[in-house]
């Protein structure tokens with residue numbers, strides 16, 4: 185039987201509509217809108233597209249969006265000075281520095297300079313630590329948070345399920361594993377040194393692929409009825425000078441085996457943006473000392 189398609193666009197639209205309602209309440213209570221600042225260094229076209237769509241979604245939710253576009257040869261000190269200025273700006277509730285940064289800038293240093301209360305990406309060591317210890321007030325990285333939202337929508341309780349996360353980056357794989365552990369899954373983190381990855385994946389009730397290798401996870405690696413979340417965003421040649429987006433999972437074959445699967449595009453990507461808006465809303469409430477909006 186063909187897998188159910190997990191519609192990330194629809195789920196993201198629901199989250200965004202709820203955020204927009206809460207933005208109105210926030211506005212009524214404080215006389216201002218939540219504000220998100222995005223910082224883009226250099227002119228990587230893909231990054232520029234993401235940053236623009238984040239800005240658009242922010243405004244559509246009724247929030248303020250401020251974008252800073254810096255030249256690729258800006259010094260680390262100048263970038264740190266901008267972060268410091270945004271940390272102090274009372275109208276800014278969330279700061280997102282688009283990654284990757286150019287090689288001459290130490291991204292760990294830049295991330296650590298962001299006020300943890302404004303770290304809506306959830307990349308600051310304080311927020312990563314809070315997630316790891318299960319603190320309720322962690323700001324959680326948007327991509328894994330969006331994956332968890334889709335999984336809970338699809339499966340309800342995740343307790344006791346076997347989850348395999350492929351990829352161990354600080355922005356996707358590791359926080360994803362922490363979230364699944366928090367839901368009482370039995371979690372395996374696989375990576376480039378994992379022995380016999382197909383055998384590891386075959387045990388999984390839940391597979392999260394965050395690798396960056398087009399269509400690496402094959403249909404016959406999957407246990408029948410597994411729930412598959414494909415985080416990969418890979419642009420590949422489609423002939424005639426065109427390109428198309430594919431995930432880290434070989435979708436057509438996986439779809440014949442899996443119980444449910446996210447498409448690329450239209451899966452995790454839109455959820456990432458929805459969760460960024462959610463985190464900005466929550467950060468704004470905390471900064472104003474307001475009760476956090478329930479159920480978001």
Ligand SMILES: NC(=O)C1=CN([C@@H]2O[C@H](COP(=O)(O)OP(=O)(O)OC[C@H]3O[C@@H](n4cnc5c(N)ncnc54)[C@H](OP(=O)(O)O)[C@@H]3O)[C@@H](O)[C@H]2O)C=CC1
Pocket residue numbers: 327350351352353354355356357374375376377378381394395396397415416417418452453456
């Ligand atoms: N939809 C969205 O919103 C987002 C999508 N992405 C996409 O998700 C993917 C992953 O992103 P990110 O985590 O930043 O990537 P990274 O490159 O930081 O990490 C990739 C991970 O995959 C592992 N890996 C690489 N090759 C293999 C292999 N052959 N077998 C098993 N594991 C392997 C690496 O292992 P090792 O550590 O051993 O090197 C590493 O842990 C990319 O396609 C990216 O574009 C990312 C962010 C947001």
Ligand SMILES: Nc1nc(=O)c2c([nH]1)NC[C@@H]1CN(c3ccc(C(=O)N[C@@H](CCC(=O)O)C(=O)O)cc3)C=[N+]21
Pocket residue numbers: 233234280281282283284305326327417429448449450451452453454456457
């Ligand atoms: N500080 C930081 N935070 C990030 O969250 C961050 C980042 N840097 N750097 C790059 C990655 C990537 N990322 C995506 C966001 C949305 C889509 C998205 O909306 N994708 C659409 C398709 C977009 C298209 O057509 O190109 C989809 O999957 O349907 C994808 C990828 C956030 N990232």
